[in-house]
Amino acid sequence: xxxxxxxxxxxxxxxxxxVVYRGPAIVLxxxxxxxxxxxxxxxxxxxxxALNLGxxxxxxxxxxxxxxxxxxxxxxxxxxxxxxxxxxERLGVESGLNLKVRSRIPIAVGLGSSAAISVATVAAIGALxxxxxxxxxxxxxxxxxxxxxxxxxxxxxxNISTYGGILRYERGVGFERFEVExxxxxxxxxxxxxxSTKMMVGNVRALRxxxxxxxxxxxxAMGRLSQEGLAALLGSDLPLxxxxxxxxxxxxxxxxxxxxxxxxxxxxxxxxxxLGAKLTGAGGGGCIIALAETPxxxxxxxxxxxxxxxxxxxxxxxxxVKTRSVG
Amino acid sequence: xxxxxxxxxxxxxxxxxxVVYRGPAIVLxxxxxxxxxxxxxxxxxxxxxALNLGxxxxxxxxxxxxxxxxxxxxxxxxxxxxxxxxxxERLGVESGLNLKVRSRIPIAVGLGSSAAISVATVAAIGALxxxxxxxxxxxxxxxxxxxxxxxxxxxxxxNISTYGGILRYERGVGFERFEVExxxxxxxxxxxxxxSTKMMVGNVRALRxxxxxxxxxxxxAMGRLSQEGLAALLGSDLPLxxxxxxxxxxxxxxxxxxxxxxxxxxxxxxxxxxLGAKLTGAGGGGCIIALAETPxxxxxxxxxxxxxxxxxxxxxxxxxVKTRSVG
Numbered sequence: 001x002x003x004x005x006x007x008x009x010x011x012x013x014x015x016x017x018x019v020v021y022r023g024p025a026i027v028l029x030x031x032x033x034x035x036x037x038x039x040x041x042x043x044x045x046x047x048x049x050a051l052n053l054g055x056x057x058x059x060x061x062x063x064x065x066x067x068x069x070x071x072x073x074x075x076x077x078x079x080x081x082x083x084x085x086x087x088x089e090r091l092g093v094e095s096g097l098n099l100k101v102r103s104r105i106p107i108a109v110g111l112g113s114s115a116a117i118s119v120a121t122v123a124a125i126g127a128l129x130x131x132x133x134x135x136x137x138x139x140x141x142x143x144x145x146x147x148x149x150x151x152x153x154x155x156x157x158x159n160i161s162t163y164g165g166i167l168r169y170e171r172g173v174g175f176e177r178f179e180v181e182x183x184x185x186x187x188x189x190x191x192x193x194x195x196s197t198k199m200m201v202g203n204v205r206a207l208r209x210x211x212x213x214x215x216x217x218x219x220x221a222m223g224r225l226s227q228e229g230l231a232a233l234l235g236s237d238l239p240l241x242x243x244x245x246x247x248x249x250x251x252x253x254x255x256x257x258x259x260x261x262x263x264x265x266x267x268x269x270x271x272x273x274x275l276g277a278k279l280t281g282a283g284g285g286g287c288i289i290a291l292a293e294t295p296x297x298x299x300x301x302x303x304x305x306x307x308x309x310x311x312x313x314x315x316x317x318x319x320x321v322k323t324r325s326v327g
Numbered sequence: 328x329x330x331x332x333x334x335x336x337x338x339x340x341x342x343x344x345x346v347v348y349r350g351p352a353i354v355l356x357x358x359x360x361x362x363x364x365x366x367x368x369x370x371x372x373x374x375x376x377a378l379n380l381g382x383x384x385x386x387x388x389x390x391x392x393x394x395x396x397x398x399x400x401x402x403x404x405x406x407x408x409x410x411x412x413x414x415x416e417r418l419g420v421e422s423g424l425n426l427k428v429r430s431r432i433p434i435a436v437g438l439g440s441s442a443a444i445s446v447a448t449v450a451a452i453g454a455l456x457x458x459x460x461x462x463x464x465x466x467x468x469x470x471x472x473x474x475x476x477x478x479x480x481x482x483x484x485x486n487i488s489t490y491g492g493i494l495r496y497e498r499g500v501g502f503e504r505f506e507v508e509x510x511x512x513x514x515x516x517x518x519x520x521x522x523s524t525k526m527m528v529g530n531v532r533a534l535r536x537x538x539x540x541x542x543x544x545x546x547x548a549m550g551r552l553s554q555e556g557l558a559a560l561l562g563s564d565l566p567l568x569x570x571x572x573x574x575x576x577x578x579x580x581x582x583x584x585x586x587x588x589x590x591x592x593x594x595x596x597x598x599x600x601x602l603g604a605k606l607t608g609a610g611g612g613g614c615i616i617a618l619a620e621t622p623x624x625x626x627x628x629x630x631x632x633x634x635x636x637x638x639x640x641x642x643x644x645x646x647x648v649k650t651r652s653v654g
Binding site: 207210211213214215217218220221224225228239240243244246247248249250251252253254255256258259260263264267268 | 534537538540541542544545547548551552555566567570571573574575576577578579580581582583585586587590591594595
C-alpha cells in the first residue's frame with residue numbers, strides 16, 4: 001500500500017524582512033504542489049527518493065547515506081527524516097519507509113518548497129500508518145522537521161502549506177486566514193539564483209544596527225504597507241495593490257536585499273503592463289511577484305523571460321494538504 | 328574684446344524629489360564647468376554658437392532663427408537670450424552679442440548644465456560691458472533666464488553654479504553653504520538617457536495623491552536622510568554616507584523614479600566596492616552618483632562602463648562663477 005500526500009507552495013505578497021521585527025506578512029498558497037508518496041519498508045531505513053531534484057539516499061537513525069547526489073543534501077533532508085520519525089512517534093508506530101518526493105515547486109527560491117515537502121510527508125505517513133491526524137497536528141509535526149533546518153522559523157511556511165489560502169502572520173499575534181472571491185493569477189519571475197535567507201536577514205540586521213532610526217522607519221512603513229495590501233487584496237482593488245507592491249519593492253531595495261536580476265524583472269514586468277511588481281521572499285536572488293490584469297499576463301511573462309527570468313503563472317490555492325491512496 | 332565666463336555644474340547628493348515637498352536637498356558643485364565667451368556685435372542680434380552641442384542660431388528680440396540644428400533648440404536657448412537681455416538692462420547698455428558656449432557638463436541628465444551656462448553667460452556679459460556685478464546679482468539674473476524654461480525652479484542650480492561648494496537648500500528656509508576639508512571624488516554614472524524632470528515630478532505627485540500617507544512617510548524619511556547625509560559629509564564619515572546613499576536610492580525607487588539602467592549602474596558600483604550608490608536628479612534616466620574609497624574608484628568606473636554607463640569622476644569644486652578676458 002502507498003499513500004500520496006500533497007501540499008501547496010507559497011509566495012510572500014507583503015512583509016518579508018519587516019515581519020522579522022514587527023507588522024504582518026501576507027502569504028499566499030499557490031497552485032504548485034509538492035507530492036510525497038510514502039510506503040512501508042521491511043527494514044528500519046527511511047529511504048528518500050528525490051531523483052527529480054537530483055538525489056536519493058537513506059537515513060539510519062540520524063545518519064544520512066547518499067546514493068545519488070552529494071552528502072550535504074542530508075542536511076536538508078534531515079527535515080524529512082525528523083518529520084517522519086516524529087509522526088511515527090505520535091502514531092506509536094515504528095517502521096522503515098520509502099518516501100518518493102516529487103515537487104513542482106522550484107527549490108531554494110523562496111516558494112516554500114521545503115515546508116510543502118515536510119507537510120506532504122507527514123500527511124502521507126499519517127494516512128499510510130492509519131493515524132487520523134488533524135491539520136493542526138500535521139502542521140505541528142512538519143514544524144518539528146522545519147526547525148531542524150531553519151532554527152526557529154516563523155511557522156508561516158508549514159502553516160500555509162497545511163491550510164492553503166491567504167495567511168496573515170504577525171509575530172506575537174499569530175496566524176489569521178482569509179478568503180477572497182475573485183483574485184487574478186499572479187506571475188512569479190524566478191531568477192533561478194538560490195539565496196540564503198539567513199544571510200539576507202543578517203544583512204538587514206547589520207544595516208539596522210548601523211542606522212536604527214532610519215531602518216526602523218522603513219520597517220514601520222513596510223508593516224503598514226502589509227496591512228493596506230491585505231485590505232486592497234480583500235477588496236479586489238488591483239490598482240492600489242499594484243502601487244503598494246511597487247512601493248514595497250523600493251523599500252526592500254532600501255534595505256539592500258534586491259539584486260540586478262530582481263530589479264530587471266521588476267522593471268520589465270511594469271513596462272509590460274503589470275500593475276505592480278516586487279521581489280518576494282528574502283531577496284538577493286529568488287523570485288519576484290507581478291500583478292497584472294488577465295489580458296496582460298502573457299506580455300508580463302514574455303518580459304520576464306526577456307529579462308532572463310523564468311515566469312511561472314500561479315493562482316492562489318485554497319487547497320491545503322491532502323492525501324490519497326495510490327495502490 | 329572678448330570675455331569668458333565659466334561656472335560649475337552640480338550633482339544632487341540627497342533630497343531630489345523630497346525637496347519638492349519638504350526637507351532639504353544637498354547639492355554639490357562639480358569640477359566640470361560651462362564656459363561662455365561673450366563679445367559685442369555691431370547689430371542687435373544675440374548670436375549663440377553652441378556648435379559642440381550641435382547647434383547655433385540667433386535671436387532678434389524673442390524670435391529664434393536657427394542656423395545649425397533644430398528650431399526647437401530655441402526654446403532652451405531662450406534662457407540665454409533672456410539672461411543676456413536682463414543683464415544688459417541691469418547695466419543700462421544695449422548691444423548685439425556673440426555668445427560662444429562650450430560646456431563640459433553633459434546636458435539634460437541632471438548635472439545642471441543649463442544653469443551653469445546661464446550663470447557663465449551673465450558673468451561674461453557683465454564683465455564685457457563693464458558692469459561690476461556681484462555674485463548675488465549674477466545669480467539673480469541667471470535665475471531670470473532659468474524661469475523661462477523651468478517655470479519656477481528652486482533656484483538651487485543657479486545658486487550652486489554661482490557660488491560653488493556644498494549647498495543645503497530647503498523650501499521656505501533657503502540656501503546655506505558648507506565647506507568640507509577632505510572629501511573624496513565621486514563617480515557619476517551617466518545613462519545617457521535624457522529625462523524630463525517635469526514628468527518625473529508629476530509621476531511622484533500622482534503616486535502621492537493615490538497614497539498620501541505612505542508616500543508622505545517616504546518623503547519624511549528622505550528629508551531626514553538628507554539631513555543625516557549632510558552631517559555624514561561634514562564629518563567625513565564615508566561608510567555612513569554610503570549607507571545613507573544606498574537607502575536613499577531604495578526610497579527613490581519606492582517613489583517609482585528609478586529605471587533599469589540606473590539600478591544596474593547602482594548594483595554594479597556597489598559590487599565593485601562602492602560604499603554607496605544612488606540615482607541623482609529626477610531619475611527615469613540621467614545619472615547615478617557613487618561614493619568609493621580612492622583605491623576603488625577605478626573599479627567602480629569600470630563597473631559602470633560594463634553596466635553600459637559613462638563614468639565621470641568629479642570632485643567637489645569651491646570655485647564658483649569666474650570671468651577672464653580672452654583678448
